[in-house]
Amino acid sequence: MAQAIRLRQASSPLKASCHQCSLSNLCLPLAIEENDLDSLEDIVQQGRIFNRGEHIFDQSTPFRSCFAVRSGSVKTSIITEGGEEQVTGFFMPGELIGLDSMSSDSYACTAKALERTSVCEFPVEKLEELTGKLPDLQHHMYHLMSQEIQNSHQLAMLLSKNTAEERIAALLLSLSSRFQRRRMSGTNFSLPMARNDIANFLGLAVETVSRVFTRFQNQGIIKARGREVELLDVEALQMVTREFSRQGSQ
Amino acid sequence: MAQAIRLRQASSPLKASCHQCSLSNLCLPLAIEENDLDSLEDIVQQGRIFNRGEHIFDQSTPFRSCFAVRSGSVKTSIITEGGEEQVTGFFMPGELIGLDSMSSDSYACTAKALERTSVCEFPVEKLEELTGKLPDLQHHMYHLMSQEIQNSHQLAMLLSKNTAEERIAALLLSLSSRFQRRRMSGTNFSLPMARNDIANFLGLAVETVSRVFTRFQNQGIIKARGREVELLDVEALQMVTREFSRQGSQ
DNA sequence: CGCCGTTTTGAGTGCGCTCAATGTTCGTGG
DNA sequence: CCACGAACATTGAGCGCACTCAAAACGGCG
Structure with a gap:
């Protein structure tokens, strides 16, 4: 067929x-x-x-x-x-x-x-x-x-050196830039994958992914409802991904 | 020059x-x-x-x-x-x-x-x-x-799903097969890299690498003195690497 | 509405990290 | 040849992040 x-x-x-x-x-x-x-x-x-x-x-x-x-x-x-x-x-x-x-x-x-x-x-x-x-x-x-x-x-x-927050921030930023490349919004998009897939990809438990999402939300960095995600503070996200390197260089 | x-x-x-x-x-x-x-x-x-x-x-x-x-x-x-x-x-x-x-x-x-x-x-x-x-x-x-x-x-x-023991077992087996491919001993070789490099590669702390090596040694799976390594029980090592999958399938 | 898959939230535990100290190997110069 | 120091390796004690287990809330769909 x-x-x-x-x-x-x-x-x-x-x-x-x-x-x-x-x-x-x-x-x-x-x-x-x-x-x-x-x-x-x-x-x-x-x-x-x-x-x-x-x-x-x-x-x-x-x-x-x-x-x-x-x-x-x-x-x-x-x-x-x-x-x-x-x-x-x-x-x-x-x-x-x-x-x-x-x-x-x-x-x-x-x-x-x-x-x-x-x-x-x-x-x-x-x-x-x-x-x-x-x-x-x-x-x-x-x-x-x-x-x-x-x-x-x-x-x-990412898997070997970074915390759960850093991994998820990195994924969100990666998706963001890939959406932007297609002339779509880099701050307002819908995740194509389930929490489970994110967790598996990033080497985390589903529960951890969920917790980090709500933590980011409470900090005002993102707004997430289900798969709809809005990046409210991209700079803050970038800070998170670099957090590790910072500590390492000090 | x-x-x-x-x-x-x-x-x-x-x-x-x-x-x-x-x-x-x-x-x-x-x-x-x-x-x-x-x-x-x-x-x-x-x-x-x-x-x-x-x-x-x-x-x-x-x-x-x-x-x-x-x-x-x-x-x-x-x-x-x-x-x-x-x-x-x-x-x-x-x-x-x-x-x-x-x-x-x-x-x-x-x-x-x-x-x-x-x-x-x-x-x-x-x-x-x-x-x-x-x-x-x-x-x-x-x-x-x-x-x-x-x-x-x-x-x-390996980094996202496996324990320290599983990662190190996998590395030892990988090195072993690569030595064997060159017609060298697959059970008796000298590690070219320092513990530090192994740790970094496998996303572990140096201390953890060291501890796992001695643990393997106490179990009679390997014999290690410095960079000299002897694999005493290859099957046991393979068991270790598959341990995770086993638990997952049960 | 009621069901099922997904997501969220909570409580407790353990693996591997950190910090700290000791042991070992090796190269270098006295 | 041995003493010394630097790099590397081992061992121990205690802690924290993320996992596991468990249950509740949500969302989509027949």
């Missing part, structure tokens, strides 16, 4: 729309010459839709494609032998999923839509073939993968 | 030695056809030596090259604004350093030799050029970077 949809869209006028995509300054087209965009569009399968909770791909199934988020949001997680889940990332529109799977024949994690989500699919074989021909695209892939390593190192750092 | 050495070696018989390198099954040559090895050797600068404590590159200096460890070992770390250090990885012979810097113009971390260390240097411009021509090499680069992302995710997982 998904195939049928894909085929129909591949031959529809929708196909060649990286040109008009509002995310082309974040996504793969970023580094590409105008006239090379067509070759990228030839390999991409656009506009696949997933409902909340649906899996875009599953850990340990054959690795075929990377996916760029067009709208909505995605959570990636690893399931351990013991059945425990570890959330490895949240992906917003313009961001590329699946880079951690390029070292094996099967997906290294599971990607699940947090809300109604549209993605573009890049079959990895064709993508590799294309990056071999377009040095700028290859460079961009290296760039993205390297960025992913850095992000993960940042996360490891 | 380093340049002079490099130049001399580049024109010496030492130059073309990826062929004979005992690590070629771990390093970049891995995925390359025999006759393509020459092009790789054309760009690599082999045999640069660093003494214990010397920096191979420094965070925030211009990013020029990736480095493969030939012998010895390397520690990479990030220095935060506050001056705090976060160890992001340990690199053993055959492993590639600098992949996390390919998204920017400057190194994302500092690489320091933990002992007398020899590295091969791959200027990134030439490397990118070459991977554009050799699909297998490009694939291998994707593979390595993806692996690096996965490693970092593993680390994040």
Whole structure:
């Protein structure tokens, strides 16, 4: 069924729309010459839709494609032998999923839509073939993968050295800047993920996340009701994230 | 001075030695056809030596090259604004350093030799050029970077969910398998890094690392005197790392 | 309305941190 | 060759942050 949809869209006028995509300054087209965009569009399968909770791909199934988020949001997680889940990332529109799977024949994690989500699919074989021909695209892939390593190192750092408040402040600021990049409000947004996912991602208990949210609220730093969040004092949040480094340097 | 050495070696018989390198099954040559090895050797600068404590590159200096460890070992770390250090990885012979810097113009971390260390240097411009021509090499680069992302995710997982004992057991087993890969003893080796580095890497206090080492020793799982380590009961160590998942699944 | 999943709030405990002191290893110079 | 100091490692005592366990409040949906 998904195939049928894909085929129909591949031959529809929708196909060649990286040109008009509002995310082309974040996504793969970023580094590409105008006239090379067509070759990228030839390999991409656009506009696949997933409902909340649906899996875009599953850990340990054959690795075929990377996916760029067009709208909505995605959570990636690893399931351990013991059945425990570890959330490895949240992906917003313009961001590329699946880079951690390029070292094996099967997906290294599971990607699940947090809300109604549209993605573009890049079959990895064709993508590799294309990056071999377009040095700028290859460079961009290296760039993205390297960025992913850095992000993960940042996360490891957050997890190993920072308090619950610092971790949550950092996440809120990260989300804020990612919303802003899309020309959306950086101070007033709706969290796509549940408290549980935040807790898992940040290595905390759900209860701790909840407590920190209310603490921030009592301090007048944020206003939160459910998933609706308003950052009232961004500077204060930044202070929180740097609190640790301050103590360390004194 | 380093340049002079490099130049001399580049024109010496030492130059073309990826062929004979005992690590070629771990390093970049891995995925390359025999006759393509020459092009790789054309760009690599082999045999640069660093003494214990010397920096191979420094965070925030211009990013020029990736480095493969030939012998010895390397520690990479990030220095935060506050001056705090976060160890992001340990690199053993055959492993590639600098992949996390390919998204920017400057190194994302500092690489320091933990002992007398020899590295091969791959200027990134030439490397990118070459991977554009050799699909297998490009694939291998994707593979390595993806692996690096996965490693970092593993680390994040360890840091967010596991106890001190589990983290240290995991590190010991990781080192063990990496020694074994080089046909060295997997049960009897010498730690290249100080307790301090282990603690920092694993998000623990030095004292905790020390305590866990003695605890393991009292349990007869390992024998440790200073940096000399002997794994007496590998299965027990594996049990420790899985302990968490077990509880989770029950 | 009543149910279920999610979020919040409360009470008590424990792991790993901090602070402090002692022990060990190693390089350096007397 | 040994004495000395600096860096590294170990051990102990006490404390605090975040976890666990438990229960109540909220919100969405049939």
